[in-house]
Amino acid sequence: MSKQPEDCAPLARDPLSAAQAGELAALFKALADPVRLRLLSLIASQAGGEVCVCHLTDAFELSGPTISHHLKVLREAGLITGERRGTWVYYRVRAEVLGRLSAVLVPAEVPA
Amino acid sequence: MSKQPEDCAPLARDPLSAAQAGELAALFKALADPVRLRLLSLIASQAGGEVCVCHLTDAFELSGPTISHHLKVLREAGLITGERRGTWVYYRVRAEVLGRLSAVLVPAEVPA
DNA sequence: CGGTTGCTTCGACATACATCTATCTTGACA
DNA sequence: TGTCAAGATAGATGTATGTCGAAGCAACCG
Numbered sequence: 604m605s606k607q608p609e610d611c612a613p614l615a616r617d618p619l620s621a622a623q624a625g626e627l628a629a630l631f632k633a634l635a636d637p638v639r640l641r642l643l644s645l646i647a648s649q650a651g652g653e654v655c656v657c658h659l660t661d662a663f664e665l666s667g668p669t670i671s672h673h674l675k676v677l678r679e680a681g682l683i684t685g686e687r688r689g690t691w692v693y694y695r696v697r698a699e700v701l702g703r704l705s706a707v708l709v710p711a712e713v714p715a
Numbered sequence: 716m717s718k719q720p721e722d723c724a725p726l727a728r729d730p731l732s733a734a735q736a737g738e739l740a741a742l743f744k745a746l747a748d749p750v751r752l753r754l755l756s757l758i759a760s761q762a763g764g765e766v767c768v769c770h771l772t773d774a775f776e777l778s779g780p781t782i783s784h785h786l787k788v789l790r791e792a793g794l795i796t797g798e799r800r801g802t803w804v805y806y807r808v809r810a811e812v813l814g815r816l817s818a819v820l821v822p823a824e825v826p827a
Numbered sequence: 828c829g830g831t832t833g834c835t836t837c838g839a840c841a842t843a844c845a846t847c848t849a850t851c852t853t854g855a856c857a
Numbered sequence: 858t859g860t861c862a863a864g865a866t867a868g869a870t871g872t873a874t875g876t877c878g879a880a881g882c883a884a885c886c887g
Contacts, residue, residue: 614752615759615808624749624756632747636845637736640726640743644736647727647823656864669846671865676844690854690863696727698822705820710810711759748875768834781876783835788874802833802884829887836881843874851866857859 615711630704633680638663639673646683646696653695656685727823742816745792750775751785758795758806765798765807 619627634640645662646654660670674694677683682701685694731739746752757774758766772782786806789795794813797806 614756615810615813617756618760619753619756621749621753624752627752628747628749631743631752635740635744635747637733637740638845640736640739641731641733644726644729644731648730652823660864665845666847667864668848668866672845675865687853687864692864696822698727698825701727701820701822705817705822708813708817708820710808710813710817711764713810750875772834777875778877779834780836780878784875787835799834799883804834831884831886833884834882837879839877841874841876844872846871847869849867849869851864853862853864855861855863857861 612707613709613711614707615709627704627707630680630682630700633676633682634704636673636676638665638669639677642670642673643677643682643696646694647701653693655691655693657691659694724819725821725823726819727821739816739819742792742794742812745788745794746816748785748788750777750781751789754782754785755789755794755808759808759813765805767803767805768797769803771806 634643641662642659645659656670656674659674660667663670674683674685678685678694681697683694683696685692687693746755753774754771757771768782768786771786772779775782786795786797790797790806793809795806795808797804799805
């Protein structure tokens, strides 16, 4: 997991630097898969904020290793965190990161 | 360019359906490249809202065909539109699509 | 009409990625 | 300690993707 970028200025305000674009692209790449989006949504929309992996594997017709792979991609991108408690592993979303991405995509305000 | 999805509910509100996830993933895939993010940012941040392709090719150390390819990806994703006027082609961003993506990523409000 | 310039399309190639099966690690429990 | 279950890792494989050079189209200009 790379360090968290600080940029919050919307895409539409100023042209992105190459470094900013690289960091953002890594985050969007993690989101660029239907399974990962559904995983993220399942975790984010859960009351209590966390979900056991066993609940996630049940929600897809995919092998365990494939789910594990997608969770790793989300984790290494910094979008989620995982914690082992006893036998099970629980994941939760990093709301700050999600919020930063949302802010970056806000379109330019149209001047009246 | 596929049809525009109507979904606006944040990822963190309800779990995404497979169809929603597929449409969103296609959009995020278009954003999952540093060059395309910089292109989009260059177009979106331009006063007047549109940019000539010649100005975009000058901003990168990449071949013309490569820039053209990335613009096509953004165009087919529905994130930008291109219009030819005389010799030059001008691109502008579709702010609605950008705004919809931003809304989807808004994190869940934390109950007090 | 021929030439030049702006941009796109085509074909090729190297790399990255999603998925699987098989194997490993970690913890619980007898 | 041995065994079982939950996840993660490793390796293999087919497909997708970023990049380029060459060629094609479209519009302007002698």
